[in-house]
Amino acid sequence: MDAVLTQKSWLLFKKVDTPPKSEITSAIWHIGWGAENMKETYQELLDNGTKFATPITDISDIGGGTAQGVFFFTYVDGPDHQLIELNTANHHHFGHIHMLSKDPIAAGQWYMKEFGLVWRGRGTPSREPRMYKGYQIGPSMSLMMDNVNIIIFPMEYAKTEWPDLWKDRNDFESTAGHVTDHIGFSVDNLAETIARLKKDGVKVTDEPGAALGGKLQIAFIEGPDKVRIELVEER
Numbered sequence: 139m140d141a142v143l144t145q146k147s148w149l150l151f152k153k154v155d156t157p158p159k160s161e162i163t164s165a166i167w168h169i170g171w172g173a174e175n176m177k178e179t180y181q182e183l184l185d186n187g188t189k190f191a192t193p194i195t196d197i198s199d200i201g202g203g204t205a206q207g208v209f210f211f212t213y214v215d216g217p218d219h220q221l222i223e224l225n226t227a228n229h230h231h232f233g234h235i236h237m238l239s240k241d242p243i244a245a246g247q248w249y250m251k252e253f254g255l256v257w258r259g260r261g262t263p264s265r266e267p268r269m270y271k272g273y274q275i276g277p278s279m280s281l282m283m284d285n286v287n288i289i290i291f292p293m294e295y296a297k298t299e300w301p302d303l304w305k306d307r308n309d310f311e312s313t314a315g316h317v318t319d320h321i322g323f324s325v326d327n328l329a330e331t332i333a334r335l336k337k338d339g340v341k342v343t344d345e346p347g348a349a350l351g352g353k354l355q356i357a358f359i360e361g362p363d364k365v366r367i368e369l370v371e372e373r
Contacts, residue, residue: 139350140152140153144231144232145231145232145284145285146284146285146286147232147284147285147286148322149232152319157218158218158315158316158317158319159311159315159316159317160218160219160220160221160316160317161300161303162221162238162296162299162300162303163303163304163307163310163311163316164310164311164312164313164316164318164364164365165237165238165239165310165313165362165363165364165365166235166237166238166313166316166318166321166365167221167236167237167238167291167296168213168220168221168222168223168235168236168318169220169221169222169223169232169234169235169236169318170222170223170224170225170232170233170234170235170236171222171223171224171225171230171231171232171233172224172225172226172227172228172229172230172231172233173224173225173226173227173230174227174228174229174230176194176210176211176212176224176225176226177194177210179224179230180194180210180212180224183214183224188214189214189215190212190213190214190215191213191214191215191219191221192211192212192213193212194210194211194212195210195211195212196209196210197209197210197211197270198210200270200275208226209225209226210225210226211223211224211225211226212224212225218317219317220317220318223236231285232285232286233285233286233287234286234287234288234289235286235287235288235289235321236289236290236291237288237289237290237291237363237365238290238291238292238293238295238296238310238363239290239291239292239293239362239363240292240293240309240310240363241362242277242278242279242290242291242292243263243265243277243279244362245279245290245361245362245363246263246279246281246290247263247279248361248362249281249283249288249361249362250281251338252335252338252340253283253323255281255282255283255288256281256282256283257279257280257281258280258281258282258287259280263277263279264276264277265277267292267294272298273295273298273299274291274292274294274295274298275291275292275295276291276292277292278290278291278292283323293310309364310363310364311364312360312364312366313364313365313366314366319366320358320365320366320367320368321365321366321367321368322367322368322369322370323367323368323369323370324369324370324371324372325369325370325371326371327371328346328355328356328357328369328370328371329346331369331371332345332346332357332359332369335359340359340360340361341359341360342357342358342359343358343359343360343366344356344357344358345357352373353372353373354370354371354372354373355370355371355373356368356369356370356371357369
């Protein structure tokens with residue numbers, strides 16, 4: 139299996155006959171890495187011939203206030219036009235998965251309930267819309283799974299950023315077949331997990347089966363906003 143291990147996460151690659159969809163019409167928007175020095179990293183990648191979908195941009199004021207020069211991001215135009223964000227961080231690790239949702243609060247609470255993700259916040263998540271430079275970025279959720287931050291923005295962001303794609307669209311496509319086809323969680327007991335999820339009304343799209351010569355047991359479910367989710371039990 140073609141794969142890359144980065145900290146506690148695997149990135150799996152599957153060869154397909156036709157290019158996967160890269161348009162942001164599914165709920166998985168992009169994946170992201172940290173960079174200790176964004177300006178140096180950006181220039182190094184430019185010198186190495188890396189293509190960018192978005193140049194380095196200062197968004198230091200995204201949390202409010204007037205700060206400048208402390209938080210930058212850029213989008214790499216990755217293989218098959220996979221969007222890969224680089225952003226200011228105190229590490230150079232695989233840092234986050236950024237998703238979109240019709241209801242970010244409900245989606246975040248689903249991941250907390252079903253897979254134990256931890257909300258990065260206090261009190262009760264706000265459902266108030268929040269704007270940044272003409273884009274709706276709230277309500278939103280920020281969750282942690284091990285060292286990976288899962289961020290969920292409202293669908294309205296997509297409607298502003300890609301108006302032609304979303305002109306007559308009011309729902310997400312399944313992530314299946316897109317350049318990021320699915321996300322995955324490891325579980326201790328797949329059979330018990332599937333039984334619990336079914337009891338909670340979760341749609342199981344692929345029942346448990348063996349993979350890698352029986353070394354793994356895997357199944358697929360459908361999460362909020364038609365996100366394809368793989369569950370893996372290592373034997």
